[in-house]
Amino acid sequence: MKSITKGLLVLLLITTNNVFTQKNSVNETAGSSLELPQIRVVPIKDTKTERNYELYIELPEDYAENPDKKYPVLYYTDAVWHLEMLSGATEYLLEDIILVGISWQLDINEDLKNERGAHVSRFRDYSMSEHSNPEIQEKYQLGQANNHLDFIRNEVITYVDKTYRTDPNSRTYFGYSLGGEFGAYILMSQPDTFNNYIIGSPTVKDELEYLKELNTKIGPYESSNRNSSLNANVFIAYGSLEDESVTEPIDEFVKLLNDRRDGGLSVLKEVMNGSHSGAFPMTAVRSVSWLSSALNPIASDDNDISFWSIPLLNNPYINQAPEDRKDGLSVGKLSVGNKDQNTILEVSQEIFEGKYGNYDALLISHKNKLVYESYYKKGRINLPHGQASAVKGYTSLVLGRAIEMGYLSMDDLDKPLIHFLKDLDLTKFTPGADKITLHKALTMQGGLTIDREKWKEIENDSIRLKGQGLVQTLLEHSEPITDETQSYLYGNFNPMLVMTVIDAVVPGSAEAFIKKELLDPLGITDYEWSKHVSGLPQAGWQARITSRDMLKFGHLVQNRGKLNGEQFISEAYLEKATSGIVRPAIDWMPKNYLYGYFWYYTPVQVGNKTYDMTLAWGGGGQRVIVVEELDLTIVISGYDRDDDKIMKPIFETVVPAFAKN
Structure with missing residues (x-):
């Protein structure tokens, strides 16, 4: 609820900002180019095609006050349509960024402009492929995304970098609808153009095969070869009310990206409430919030993005x-x-x-x-x-805390582990069960030998494995435990044996003991410690803590x-x-x-x-x-x-x- 409320508040503030902006533009710019507070309108020519465009450039408020500071840049197409929304969203969610809006072609054929509107050049500039109908193709000259990308790379970005103090390692593209399709094209053809891609409701229905072809040209990701990575953060969204013929191709494109298993690629897909056009405002707000997490080493408290979906930092x-x-x-x-x-x-x-x-x-x-x-x-x-398995080391500290508090002694380390577990039926145990001591379990020498297929049948049985039932089941199904089997064997059975003993000897439960007697005294409050199917805390993996809190264990x-x-x-x-x-x-x-x-x-x-x-x-x-x-x-x-x-x-x-x- 908190994040939703904040999102609505931001939208309200943006709406207020838009009204103010529109009022000023009407009063001050009648009959002239667009002029808004803090917006600089800069003419720019595509020297390759001789087409004329404009850039709408908005600098951060503190730009002049920080002459040594470099700023990330957010580039966006369909500038007139998106300027106010992105300006408002960044003002409240991401202040320290330069906005660069790229206009449609100004000197476009007047007949086309009168027929389709001032935005007619977007059909040509943002589309990847020519139209199958020769008449339509001749009229609109579709499929020139490659030319427009060259213009952005060689003219627009070059101009902005030379004119303003920009951070070349933090460039973002924002495009919606056909502009989103153009973003998908940039990502798959020249991904190094931008570090972050915001792709809203992209019209990729007829371009999936081409995007797949571009993916094969990039080649598969290889962890040993950084150049094989797209090295990009990608935010993709569409409206919940959009037709499946629109959303299914987008989902397939997302799958294409995820299937790369690319360590340098972070992809987040979100579905916004609304139709194709109605989903745009929240897409702008949510994507700007997402972008802020790529630029900030402190994660937002309102950000519910999972660890695996969080964007990669643009800079260390x-x-x-x-x-x-x-x-x-x-x-x-x-x-x-x-x-x-x-x-x-x-x-x-x-x-x-x-x-x-x-x-x-x-x-x-x-x-x-x-x-x-x-x-x-x-x-x-x-x-x-x-x-991961660093949790094993933390479990060892839990046991050391129990010993310091007197719930176990150093001599207990060499006693049979089953000595501490009073709820077991010893008559059903495999021979040699009493050879497992805490010392043996702590050094991965418990000696358990479990048939993998047999264990798969019972490993999710939460009733059978509850509490000490885990140890009961392990000692029933293991092969006999001998001096030969008690050799080092890495795994999670041994840590769970130790956690079961901790749970049996400390007051209350192991879970409560870990919190009260280890984490709380260390000031570790922001953590996740998962439970094993037995109901006990995981002893060998599946916990999450901050890097700063990891230091606290090291200090001990x-x-x-x-x-x-x-x-x-x-x-x-x-x-x-x-x-x-x-x-x-x-x-x-x-x-x-x-x-x-x-x-x-x-x-x-x-x-x-x-x-x-x-x-x-x-x-x-x-x-x-x-x-x-x-x-x-x-x-x-x-x-x-x-x-x-x-x-x-x-x-x-x-x-x-x-x-x-």
């Missing part, structure tokens, strides 16, 4: 003196040598450019102060990020379990949890990594000295990295398939920068 956000956001983190300034500082900045630029894969954040804390904060792609300061490890000077996590437990206990014999694991209690350990060589590094690691690149001797905690978040490349600059650049100081 890098702060070497992070803001105190009153979230429980102390902040400071990056204090390393100038050469090291520049090298870290270069790493950030390389992350943004995708050299190491798809990453959203790099944060550095030194001496318990956040001194470097950077976000890329989908990363936002206040947006919880999926943690860096400070040997202390929080605000008081022992919070058992120090004895934490020392064991972050030590190298097991050498995993697994192909994807780096050879120098050892495994503790859901935390990894690896030595880091800097010059002639070796430092101990411990880390929580989740697939896609989620890492909480601690080098205690250097008072250093590093956080990385991302969604990369080959997620180990990011460690190269950590080992070779970031850690050495602090080892010198």
